[in-house]
Amino acid sequence: MNIYDLSRGSHHKHIAIGLGLLVIAMLILKGGAGGTVFSSWRGESQAAAEPGLVGEAAQVGQTGQGDTLIAPPGISSDEPWGNPVVAPLVVMTQGYGVGSHAPAESWGAIDLAVDGDGDGSADPAGSWGAPVRATMSGIVRVSADTWPAGNHIWVIGEGYKTGYAHLQSFAVQDGQYVERGTVIGTVGSSGSSSGPHLDYQVWHNEVNQNPLNYHPLP
Secondary structure: OOHHHHHHHHHHHHHHHHHHHHHHHHHHHHHHOOOOOOOOOOOOOOOOOOOOOOOOOOEOOOOOOOOOOOOOOOOOOOOOOOOOEOOOOEEEEEOOOOHHHOOHHHHOOEEEEEOOOOOOOOOHHHHOOOEEEOOOOEEEEEEEEEOOOEEEEEEEOOOEEEEEEEEEEEOOOOOOEEOOOOEEEEEEOOOOOOOOEEEEEEEEOOEEEOHHHHOOOO
């Protein structure tokens, strides 16, 4: 092999490396422009940081007292209502139809975590193991170690179903009937998740709905 062949081989190697770096850069830019990340938990409220969030405020507020969520007259037992996370203060860390919740038709949900010290931001210590309760009555479907939802529960009624993802543990069994307000599990970070939170979904007649329309806010 002569010097020209060596030079040409080195030149081709440099071109291949350059093309590889270009592809990596394009993938990074694509991800930053809207790539799917299944949890964007930052340990703080995102409502002020992300203008695309749907909803009025980051703070969801006090969940209520007792073992049941008392819905106003006219709300049937198998219609979702209220906040699924049992804690004095709960914050929304990701809104509906944005980030990992886009497109809303498939992934629409809100992420909820506990504000343990009342500073308006989520904190991991307060979120881990917080009780999660059904916001509607129905039949429970339990799935462990799924992807990307991790430990996941559906509560299925006549026309509605609600989903609870990234759970740390289950408090019910598959096929069990539960009333609204029943504790079904605890907040965790299973599946594709970067921190403890509850991914909460609402579906009506197999169409994804914005959970904020079902009164998780005070």
